[in-house]
Amino acid sequence: MKEFRNAKHIALVIRQLGGRSGGAERIYCELANILVESGYRVTCLHFDTKDAPPFYPISPKAEVINLYGKAKTRKQGRAMLIQRLPFVSVHAKNQAMWHEKNDFFLSQLRDYFQFAKPALAISLMPPANTVALLAAAGTEVKVVATNHNVPKEDYESPHRWDPNPVDRRLRKQVLDHAAAIHVLFPSFRDWFPAHLKDRVIAIPNYISPEFAQRPNAERDKVILAVGRLAEVKNYMQLARSWGTLANDFPDWKVIIYGTGPQRNELKDEIAKLGIGKSFVLGGHRCDLGREYARSAIFCHPAHFEGFGLSPAEALHMSVPVVSYADCAGVNQFVKDGYNGLAVERHGSVDALAGGLRRLIEDQALREALGRNGPESVSEFTLDRYRANWVNLIATLTERPN
C-alpha cells in the first residue's frame, strides 16, 4: 500500500517580512520558493506587529506563520518594570530592554522548534539569527545563521541593527551555537574568529534569470544607478560628482531608480547643484532589464555592500561599472580596467567624477569593459545558488548532532 511521507521540513526565520520590499526580504521569499521547488516542506516564520502579507510572492505550498502576539511573557513584564526603576544600572536596563523586545519572539521560536521539530532552521540576518540560535539551544534543531552584509558592519557597527550593546554582544556570542554561518563571499570568512571559520559557508546571491534581454546595440547617453536612496549607497556623492561634469557633457543624463529615506535630501542637493535637468530620481521601477540594456555606464558609489546585486546585474547586461575600490561586496567582482573602473575613495581629487569622465569620453573603453561584464559575473546563477543551498541542507541534516 502506498505511504504518504512528508518532505524534509525547513523553517526559514526572519524578523520582519510583512509588506517589506527590501533585498533581504526578496532573498527570503525566493529562497522559500526555491526550497519548495526542490521538494522541501517549508515554513516561513516571521514576527510582525501587523498581519500584512509578504511583499514578494511566496509559494502557496509554503506555510507562513506570523509569530507575533499581543501577549507578553513574564520576563517581558519584569523587563518593563526594571526599565522604570530609578536605581538600576545601565547594563541591567539594557538587558531588560533586550528582553522586552525579544522575549516573546524567543519563546515562540523555542516552542516552534520544540514541537514542530524542523530538520533545519535557516535564519536571515542578525535580528533573527540571535533569537533563532538562542531558541534552538536545548532543542535538537540546527540553525544556519545567514548574513547578507559585510560581517564587520553587521556585528561591530553600533549603527546597524539594534543599537543596544547587549544585542551586539549576544549577536556574536550566539554564533557559537550555529550549525553553519552563511556569508556572501569566501573572503567574508576572514572576519570570524578561528573557532568559527570552519562553519562559515559562502553562498553568493544570484542574478535573476529575468535579465536575459539582449543589450541594445546603440546605448543611450545614460549613467544608470539602481538602489535604495539611503546613506550607505552614497548617492549624494554621485550628485556632487555629476555637478562637476554636467556642464561638460550636456547630452548625458544620470538616472537613479529606487526609493528610500534619503529622497528629499537628494532632491535638495540636486536643486542646490543646479543639475535638475540631467540628474533624475526615477523612483521604483519593475522592468529594470530595459534600463540596463540601454544605459552606457552604471555607477555604484556605495560605502559597502553585502552583495552588490545591481552592479552585478549591470555587468550581466554588459554595462561597465564605476565604483569605489574599497566597497566590499562590489570589489569582489568589479575589477578595475577589466569590466569597469574601481576608483580610490580617499584622495584630494574627486576620483568618482574622474572615472565617469574617462568612460564618457572613451566609447571604445566603455565597449571593451562592457564586453567582459557577463563573464565576470557568470558564477552568480540561480542553478548554482539552488545547488549550494540544497547541498548545505543535505550535509547538515544528514550529519548527527
Added chain:
Amino acid sequence: MATLDILIPHYNDPEGLALTLRSVSRQTWQGDKRIVVADDGSRPDIRKAIEATAEHSQLKIDVIFNEVNRGRPYTRNVLLDSIESPYVAWLDAGDEWYSEKLSHQFDEVELAESANWGKPYWITCNYDWAWVGGKKKKVVQRTNQDQLKALLIGSSLRGYLWTVLGPADAFKNVGWFDERLPRLQDLDYFIRFVIHGGSIKSPRVDSPLSIYHKSDVGRNADEIRGCNAYLFDKHRVLYNRYGESFKRMRLYRMEMLAARFAQSNKSLLTTRRYFWRAFRTHPTAFLHHVWKNGLKA
C-alpha cells in the same frame, strides 16, 4: 476529465454511504462529477456491496480499497492522491448535502475567479447539525473574522471538510493529512490551509447546504482528548499568539469535550475525571458551566 471530484472516505457503513450518494445524485448543479469512494478495509460483504453500488449507479463512481483498515487520515490521503479534476469537494459517508449545495458553491467559485482572487480559497457553507434522534439546528460558518482564531476556538467556524469545495491545488498544496490524528485531522488540515495563505469563503446564501448527522456514541473520550492535546502542541505557536487566557479556555474546552464524549458513552468515571481536569484548568469557567447546565457536559 470531470469538473469536480467528490471524495468520500468510507468504513463499514453501507447505509450511510447510500444516503450520502443519494444526496449527491439530487444535486441541481449539472456539471460533470466524478465520485471517489475510498473504502478503509471494510468487511468483505460490504466491499462487494460497494462494488455493486458503483457498477449500477448512474453516477460515475471510482472505488479504491485499502487492503486493511488504516484509519481516516490515511484514507483521506488516498483520496487526496486520487484527485484528477480541477475542483474538489469532500463528503463523509453518513452525511448529506442539500440539493443546491454545489450550485451555490460554484456560483461563489465563479465570483472568486472573475475577481482574480489570487489566493488559495475554499468555499464552505452553513449546515444543519442533527443529533441522531434529535432535532436539526442550523449552524452558521462565519468567515468574515480572524479565521485562524475562529478555527482554534471551533465555534463560529468549524473544520468540517464535508462543507468545503475548492480548486484542487488549494487542497493539494496543503500537503498530506496528519496520520497521527485519528480524529480532528480535518481541523488540522483547515488550520494548515490558513497558514498556507488560504482563505475560507462563504456562498451568498444564508440557508444550510449540508446536514451533519452527529453522534458521540462509540467515540472514545481519551482518543479525542489525545488528539486535541497533540493538535494543541503541534500548533502551540498559533495558540500562543492569542494570549494565556485564550489558551486556558481552549484547554478547558478540550477537557469538557472529552467529558461530553465520556458522558454520551455512559462512562461515569471517565466523565468525572475530565470534569475534574476541566475544573482544575479553569475553575470559574467550570463553575459557570455547572451553574447554567448542571453536570451535563
